[in-house]
Amino acid sequence: MNKKLNIWQLTPPQILVLGFALIILLGAGLLTLPFASASGESLHFIDALFTSVSATCVTGLVVVDTGSSFTTFGQIVIVSLIQVGGLGFMTMATLVAFVFRKKITLRERLVLQEAFNQGSMEGIVRLIRKVIIYSLSIEAVAALIFTIRFSFDFDFPRALYLGIWHSISMFNNAGFDLFGTVDAPFVSFTGYVGDFVVNVVAMMLIILGGIGFVVIADLIDFHKKRKLSLHSKVVLSMSGLLLIVGALGIFIFEFTNIRTLGSLDFGSKLLASFFQSTAARTAGPNTVDLGALRQASQFLIIILMFIGASPGSTGGGIKTTTFTILISAIVTMVRGKEDIVIYRYRLAKDRILKAITLSMMALFLVIVVTMILSTTEDSSFIKILFEVTSAFGTVGLTLGLTPDLTMLGKILICLTMFAGRLGTITLAYALQPKQEKELFRYPEGKITIG
Template sequence: MHISIARKIKLSPVRILSIGFALLIFLGAILLTFPISSADGTWTPFLDCLFTSTSATCITGLVTLDTGSHWNYFGKTVILFLIQVSGLGFMSFATLFALILGKKITLRERLIMQEAMNTFDLQGLVKLAKYILIFTFSVEGIGALFLSTQFIPEFGFAKGIYYSIWHSISAFCNAGFDLFGETSNKFISIVGWQRNPVVVMTLGVLIAVGGLGFSVWADIYNYKNMKSLSLHSKIVITITLFLIFGGAAIIYIIEHNNPATIGNMSLVDKFTNSLFAAVTPRTAGMNSIPTAEMMPTSRFFTMVLMFIGGSPGSTAGGIKTSTLGIIIMAIICTVKGKEDTEIYKRRISKDLVLKAFTIATIGLLVVASATMILTVTERKMGFSLEFLLYEATSAFATVGLTLGVTPFLSSLGKVLIILCMYVGRVGPLTIALSLSKNKKKSSIRYPEDKILVG
């Protein structure tokens, strides 16, 4: 009897991941609700705490309450813990504690780790988890060291060290949270540091490193020649470099004469801020120039960058760079009349191509549906369609950039954005698989027929 019940309640790896993220979100929300977390020692509305916890756990950065001014150090540390656990993946943390306690990692736990880390096979997962932890803490430590050279003179030793560690973790995990907001000047992100190249470039490098993916960095570490890199790493590196430097060039061209953004800056500051503006939508959420003051073309281009996001197995969100690479090459090969999708003289399976198109399509549907609903729930505030589309894209891609909509969301709007962030972090395909029933592959194949397309 007990055995049969145990079998019935067994969950698939995708369902465990979905439930795990949800539990972490609710735990964080409960802690943030208590007066011990707020700066003024009062209770914080649960919906705002749920929103903040979801944003931190889904490493997004959208907030209804200014992080720097509303929360005390306990609340800020809770948020940082959620960012770090989610950025690494709670299965990596679970593995760390299991290894410390001397416990063995079971096959079932390895399957969950495989799903969480988005890897190809089960071999070497524990070793990869150790590598992820060492690599993450090392990069975050170096980032904090660079930031401390600027923050300690500004805030003093203790606060400077705390701010350096806090923002290094937030940037590497692509979270987009910051502590620079004040009661009189909220939601300013790192605009106050836009003319400090050390801060801007350090945060930019941390975001790019975190968004590249742990498996790619393992490949780079073991690099001998181009042939030694996996196809996955080649695609990710190619798309990432194109988006960062191509994106920076486009933003510079559009914004270089805009006095509200980079128009009045020096050439060096224009370069660093353009580069940062191309890096942060993928998917960090910090901004060194006011997003609402950018030209409409730049705002639309930023939405495109947000939707693409970072790379699989990284701390970033979006549909991912490899998904974009597969879709582009599938289209090119189809136009050329090729039967197979080919990248770097390798053939991509039709199942993988179909999966890439599925992820992108579900993402577009989620963003479009969320935008449409926001036009109804937020109609009293009078936000334009562009502003609401920007908000929905930012939430789904777990970016955290906003045009000023988030603090003024209605209760229904907050719930909708929470759902978008959750779907975007766990993954639209993972959500769909977790909700579907596990069925055996059908042995029945129906007759093939034709439909006119195009």
């Protein structure tokens, strides 16, 4: 009786952490089955666990090539984990509740509120209904376009399978792909570097999945309201700015690099630059060899991966809104102002403190894991930093280090992906003991800064 009571007393953050952990373990168990592996032999548990974590946390880092190492069953398990991990297991549970006309309880609403980082429970079920409809609709349209395009390269059943699979993977910002073969593993989308249709559809999926469901709902309802919320304005403006800055940076740095963009025509150079800038925002696919990029480009991608997508989306990172608040705080301080004002709205101090806390916790996590891996892995510092940031941002881009990770390295990257998907603050709330309200306040003190 006490055990049952303890389960019901779990906080929303603890339910989220436990739910994701159980899904990961279930996925790892299925991927270790012999008929999930193309070789017919059971995949090593740590490799199955790594793949399950990467799929559920919609990252895309892989220790074995997805296209050549797994059977159709294994690939379906992976794409199912991607869908559940991207939309959130509570969203999928709500979908089941809708189908069976089950009422959403107050506790379930609280968990959904935590999962989508909403300020209140008001309209949360309505939002979830929109999330499900929008997600499935977007994936269906993209799957149709992908299928038509892939039918020129494969027979129709294979093209349909690839179309649906990659539509789910790209929209959920997972970065997994099935284009690798035994002779050429880990090729990602490099075979479509100059393909306009594949690039544009993939980028649109990544962007729509990365801006967040609240923003998508806001955009769809724009014709009724004739205005966007402050959240949507910040997300759209910062996402657009980062996309353009990232693309221009990669274009300039790699323009003469014969191993990346140098051998392409001008149009393909632009397309590849925008694709890689988009993918760096937590998606994971690549159309050029990332290991051949100049270090300036690699470091730029590290910055983009650390910032990540937007709140309530399928992506990770510290989020575009957090980055906007940090930049605005710097500008406000330099200008000698007291309040941070964005689009004529003053931000509350608790929002600013949360942004700073989240950023510092994320930076601390990346630094610590990078330092540990620098001693356990036989690789360059830039490769390790790139890998860790990719894991934290749930991006999936790699410079080739993932398959060569040691056992400890795989475990640390798994933990980093898990923290990146759930969020460092959510994880901290889940692990800390129940807080009691303080009955007093200490006197204010002053510390010299700068």
